[in-house]
Amino acid sequence: MDSTFKTLALLIARLIFGGVFVMAATFKFIDMNATAGYIASAGFPVSQFLAWVAAIFETALAIALLTGAFFSEAALLAAAYILFLALAFHGPSHWSGNQAEFGFFVDHFTFIAGLLFAAVHGPGERLTLRRSLAWKGGRLAA
Numbered sequence: 001m002d003s004t005f006k007t008l009a010l011l012i013a014r015l016i017f018g019g020v021f022v023m024a025a026t027f028k029f030i031d032m033n034a035t036a037g038y039i040a041s042a043g044f045p046v047s048q049f050l051a052w053v054a055a056i057f058e059t060a061l062a063i064a065l066l067t068g069a070f071f072s073e074a075a076l077l078a079a080a081y082i083l084f085l086a087l088a089f090h091g092p093s094h095w096s097g098n099q100a101e102f103g104f105f106v107d108h109f110t111f112i113a114g115l116l117f118a119a120v121h122g123p124g125e126r127l128t129l130r131r132s133l134a135w136k137g138g139r140l141a142a
Helices: 003-030 032-041 047-067 071-090 099-121
Strands: 134-136 139-141
Touching (some): 003 032, 003 047, 003 071
Antiparallel strands (some): 134 139
C-alpha cells in the first residue's frame, strides 16, 4: 500500500479520534451542570467533581491522540474509558424497554475496536510529535 495513502488514512483516523474527544470535552465544559446531572442519574456520587475529571481527561486524550504524543498509551486509556462509559451509562440495566440503549452500548465497541487497533499500530511515523522532537542538551529541539 502506498505510504502517502497510509499517512493520509492515519491522519484522518487521528482527527476523528481526537475530534470525538474534543467535542465531548467541549460539551462538558459548556454545561458542566448538565454533565453532572447525567452522571448523578447513573447513580454516581460527587457528580460535579466527576464531570470536571471527565472533561479534563477527555481534553488530555484529545491532545495525545491529535499530537501523537503518548499515542498508544492514550488509545489504550481511551478504550478502557469508553468501555466504562458503555457499561455505566448504556449497559444491560438500561436496555429494559429501550432498544436504543442497546444500540448505544454496541456502538461503543466499534470505537473501542478502532482505539485498540490504533494503540497497536501507533500514530504513524511521519505524523507524531514525539518522534519529531527530541531532547538535546537539556532543551527540546526539532
